[in-house]
Amino acid sequence: MTRMAHNAVKKTLVAVIATSALLASSAFAADKxxxxxxxxxxxxxxxxxxxxxxxxxxxxxxxxxxxxxxxxxxxxxxxxxxxxxxxxxxxxxxxxxxxxxxxxxxxxxxxxxxxxxxxxxxxxxxxxxxxxxxxxxxxxxxxxxxxxxxxxxxxxFQMGGWFQKEINSVDDLKGLKMRIPGFAGEIMAELGAKPTNIAPGELYTALERRTIDALEWVGPSLDLRMGFHKIAPYYYTGWHEPGxxxxxxxxxxxxxxxxxxxxxxxxxxxxxxxxxxxxxxxxESGQNWSLIKTDYPNVKVKNFPPEVMDALRAANDKLLAEHAAQDPLAKEIQKSQADYKKKVRAWTDISTKAYLDNEAE
Amino acid sequence: MTRMAHNAVKKTLVAVIATSALLASSAFAADKxxxxxxxxxxxxxxxxxxxxxxxxxxxxxxxxxxxxxxxxxxxxxxxxxxxxxxxxxxxxxxxxxxxxxxxxxxxxxxxxxxxxxxxxxxxxxxxxxxxxxxxxxxxxxxxxxxxxxxxxxxxxFQMGGWFQKEINSVDDLKGLKMRIPGFAGEIMAELGAKPTNIAPGELYTALERRTIDALEWVGPSLDLRMGFHKIAPYYYTGWHEPGxxxxxxxxxxxxxxxxxxxxxxxxxxxxxxxxxxxxxxxxESGQNWSLIKTDYPNVKVKNFPPEVMDALRAANDKLLAEHAAQDPLAKEIQKSQADYKKKVRAWTDISTKAYLDNEAE
Missing domain, CATH: 3.40.190.170 (Bacterial extracellular solute-binding protein, family 7)
Incomplete structure (x- = not known):
């Protein structure tokens, strides 16, 4: 082998090794x-x-x-x-x-x-x-x-919760011990209820032993396995967590x-x-609700009366206004949500709502 | 360079080239x-x-x-x-x-x-x-x-369509020339209407010149740019394509x-x-519907009267039964949809519908 040939082999070898290293690194990068x-x-x-x-x-x-x-x-x-x-x-x-x-x-x-x-x-x-x-x-x-x-x-959609007694007026909320955490709990407190938070594992016993008078959890998708329908006959439609x-x-x-x-x-x-x-x-909601209805046909689905809904709405508005007054970003988010809801709900009302009303006739 | 050294270089070179080729092919496979x-x-x-x-x-x-x-x-x-x-x-x-x-x-x-x-x-x-x-x-x-x-x-949700005249009874559908294709068109024909299909580009002119009395297209998301609200005052809520x-x-x-x-x-x-x-x-539906309402506040949203809805439902049931009788797979699909709808709708009614009804109070 001449020196020239030797150098050529050496150069090729270096080039091949370099290429190989490049490919290897690229393959490793892709595989990382x-x-x-x-x-x-x-x-x-x-x-x-x-x-x-x-x-x-x-x-x-x-x-x-x-x-x-x-x-x-x-x-x-x-x-x-x-x-x-x-x-x-x-x-x-x-x-x-x-x-x-x-x-x-x-x-x-x-x-x-x-x-x-x-x-x-x-x-x-x-x-x-x-x-x-x-x-x-x-x-x-x-x-x-x-x-x-x-x-x-x-x-x-989250349901309004399981109640031992019917709610016919705002007065029925006064003193009511209910597991309802968060902002909705604050609203209930405005109306005189006693909101509490209780760990999920203790909810059934608390409701059964009347430590609490009512509770909200999620909806049929998760409520069924908690068994609340066995111990509280009234299942109220929702207002506090629509989605x-x-x-x-x-x-x-x-x-x-x-x-x-x-x-x-x-x-x-x-x-x-x-x-x-x-x-x-x-x-899961559809599936579980059909099972509750079959096993416990006496579960009563109730709407809160308009008087109660109005009082809940007024308390909600009051608390939101307090938040907005304290914080410009809170105000901006509230406005964005309120404006958007107003616009999209007008559509929901002439489409989904009108359809469901017609179908229920 | 000795022969041994030469051979060693050669072997290394071959090995390097082989490794390189393998890496390259693997990189190419991943990059294909x-x-x-x-x-x-x-x-x-x-x-x-x-x-x-x-x-x-x-x-x-x-x-x-x-x-x-x-x-x-x-x-x-x-x-x-x-x-x-x-x-x-x-x-x-x-x-x-x-x-x-x-x-x-x-x-x-x-x-x-x-x-x-x-x-x-x-x-x-x-x-x-x-x-x-x-x-x-x-x-x-x-x-x-x-x-x-x-x-x-x-x-x-698709709307029921734009109509030149109000529909107060099944009789008002008789002879009505309406662009409504597909299965819904067959249902309308059962009630005496004259369903036709017209290319989208000709719809506006056909409605304006009264070649047709009514048409359905989609809903506000696409109807606005077609301009139907300018030439037909009645916008009917939907029944034929709920989603x-x-x-x-x-x-x-x-x-x-x-x-x-x-x-x-x-x-x-x-x-x-x-x-x-x-x-x-x-x-888009919410957005466009708010624009229609602003620009054309006289657009009237109407529900078909219960008598018309009942007749449409009866015609739908009749046509579906005909399909089911001809084909076991059609029957299987219809049953799957009907059973599922019944179950899930019971849930929709106590959640979404109850909420929308309460909100609209």
């Missing part, structure tokens, strides 16, 4: 596995809510061919069901699945992104989120906390480090899991 | 671009419907990092708006976006997968598709034709050749684009 940890507020195998996180993680893994893997820790693992906001903010977890209104004691304006009393129905609210400015307002609230928030699944949207939280720094295709896979997996949960909740 | 062609029934830049296909293709491309590229041909390109079924079946196109009920003359049972008169609302119908057996029944109809069918976007779902078609052979991760990316892109279109249609 991103492992994210998600903390959910719910216990293990929590129906419907827990299905949403599993569905999301499965879509993300399958669409990314295994490059995006999301481990789900339920509350029994991380022990902090209402610590999800802080754990994702700090980076202890990369993602969370929870309810925005749980953080209202910490960041008051998070209140507005689950469901508001006398607010929008699920499809109306999705339209507000995606086409009416809702997403922008939600992230205006969350981004300063190093968080991104996304719709995380709708529980579907509660859960939320996915993502740590902003974690999001920024994902390649663009995995960001899109994660975004769409969360969006689709949210929509899917809404539809699953419709299904 | 799949280019699919989609034919849609709609014209170019058709609002809402056309947004669904663009949204789907964009998600697929971004989530696959460019490995799945879908070219959309609208009707002005392929010239066969109602030939989508055949073009995807034969493989001339890989995918389609259309409406299932357009194929009822060819495959009668395709009728059931868009929307049925007096049928389910959009969320109820999604629940039937995904959790109540609807997807399985739809593919029982489509698979024998080398096709897979997926929900492709909901138009939202029309469009469809994506995929050629079965094309689907089978996609790698598993791209199948999942395609499936989720179609599913999400469908949900998104539903929510966009809610938004």
């Amino acid at each position: 596995v991103y492992r994210l940890k998600l903390a959910e507020t719910w216990g293990p195998n929590f129906p419907v809510f827990g299905d949403a996180t599993k569905n999301m993680a499965k879509m993300a893994e399958e669409m990314s061919n295994g490059r995006l893997q999301i481990r789900i820790d339920s509350a029994n693992k991380h022990k902090a069901p209402l610590g999800v906001f802080d754990m994702v903010k700090s980076g202890q977890y990369d993602m969370g699945h929870s309810g925005s209104y749980y953080w209202k004691g910490k960041v008051p304006n998070t209140l507005y992104f689950t469901s508001m009393p006398f607010g929008m129905l699920p499809a109306e609210q999705y339209a507000w989120f995606y086409y009416g400015g809702g997403m922008e307002l939600m992230n205006k609230v969350y981004n300063p906390h190093n968080l991104m928030s996304f719709p995380g699944g709708n529980t579907e 509660s949207e859960l939320q996915f939280l993502v740590n902003k720094g974690v999001w920024d480090k994902l390649p663009a295709d995995l960001q899109e896979i994660l975004r769409i997996s969360m969006k689709t899991a949210a929509y899917d949960m809404y539809i699953q909740a419709v299904h | 671009v799949y280019r699919l062609k989609l034919a849609e029934t709609w014209g170019p830049n058709f609002p809402v419907f056309g947004d669904a296909t663009k949204n789907m293709a964009k998600m697929a491309e971004e989530m696959s990092n460019g490995r799945l590229q879908i070219r959309i041909d609208s009707a002005n390109k392929h010239k066969a708006p109602l030939g989508v079924f055949d073009m995807v079946k034969s493989g001339q196109y890989d995918m389609g976006h259309s409406g299932s009920y357009y194929w009822k003359g060819k495959v009668p049972n395709t009728l059931y997968f868009t929307s049925m008169p007096f049928g389910m609302l959009p969320a109820e119908q999604y629940a039937w598709f995904y959790y109540g057996g609807g997807m399985e029944l739809m593919n029982k109809v489509y698979n024998p034709h080398n096709l897979m069918s997926f929900p492709g976007g909901n138009t939202e 029309s779902e469009l469809q994506f078609l995929v050629n079965k052979g094309v689907w089978d050749k996609l790698p598993a991760d791209l199948q999942e990316i395609l499936r989720i892109s179609m599913k999400t684009a469908a949900y998104d279109m539903y929510i966009q249609a809610v938004h």
